[in-house]
Amino acid sequence: MILLVYAFLGMGIFFGVLGNIGVLRFPDVYTRLQASSKCGVTSLLSIFIALMLLKGLTPMTLRILVITIFFLISSPVASHVIGRRAWEQGIAPWRKKPESRD
Amino acid sequence: MDVFLRWKIIRIILTAAYLMVGWILFTGTLALFSIFLGVIFSFCIAFLTYNIFIEESEAARRALLPRIYLLLVYLGVLVFKIYLASFKMSLAVITANMNPRIVHFRTRLKSELARVVLANSITLTPGTLTLNLDEDHLIVHWLNAKTTHSHYAGRLIKSHFEAWLRRIWI
Known part of the structure; x- marks a missing residue:
């Protein structure tokens, strides 16, 4: 069981770091939002699952479950708000340059 | 009984029930005093906020109780x-x-x-x-x-x- 907890915590760290690298590396608002929303959610979700496994079946687990569900609702909404604002401002999404023009 | 009054009462009770589930999940106990307090406060909050949580038209009634x-x-x-x-x-x-x-x-x-x-x-x-x-x-x-x-x-x-x-x- 403790090994599973370590595996989930490790996955949390892994995705957190990769999400941050993605935010620094990607070209425009939308792709950066993609990296931060997905990897950020997975990183925190892994940590919450690890905590739930660590606690076993206690009232604390239920509380963490409620927090997790709230997080799953609120985090996409946050990235959705940023993306929508950028879309309404008319920021054009980045596109791959066609190969033939080089 | 008036249709509007009945729908209002149903809305208040449903909001209170959802709040009560949240209360039990967060406190994690089934002690009598805790449940008593939860019932009182969920009904107070439900009475103040039922209009925000559940809209007045009955058209979306089926959406209130997902499987x-x-x-x-x-x-x-x-x-x-x-x-x-x-x-x-x-x-x-x-x-x-x-x-x-x-x-x-x-x-x-x-x-x-x-x-x-x-x-x-x-x-x-x-x-x-x-x-x-x-x-x-x-x-x-x-x-x-x-x-x-x-x-x-x-x-x-x-x-x-x-x-x-x-x-x-x-």
Whole structure:
């Protein structure tokens, strides 16, 4: 069981770091939002699952479950708000340059 | 009894019931005093806020009681898909190989809540991010786009979720 907890915590760290690298590396608002929303959610979700496994079946687990569900609702909404604002401002999404023009 | 009064009472009781479930989950005890306090306060809060949580028209009545057991299965499937999405995403971060496009499509879901859950699920799963949700029209940013055709893109992105959500919220 403790090994599973370590595996989930490790996955949390892994995705957190990769999400941050993605935010620094990607070209425009939308792709950066993609990296931060997905990897950020997975990183925190892994940590919450690890905590739930660590606690076993206690009232604390239920509380963490409620927090997790709230997080799953609120985090996409946050990235959705940023993306929508950028879309309404008319920021054009980045596109791959066609190969033939080089 | 007046129809409006009855619907009002039903709304208050339903809001109080949802609040009560939250109270029990957070306190984690079934002691008599705790439940007594929870009932009193959930009815106070429900009396003040039922108008915000449950709208007055009875049209969306079916959306108030989703099928909980299917919702739990859906949550499990969603968590699994989030992990798959993140592995794909980390691959994209490492290789920086992508082809982003904006696609538009429509959904057939009726209930507002189901549409919100659909938009959130799309944001959480492989390489797609909901930018706008206007009635039934979704604008989605798609990393690694395979097509820009509206109907085909819609089928690729939302297919499973929409089928599940139609069973949960009817």
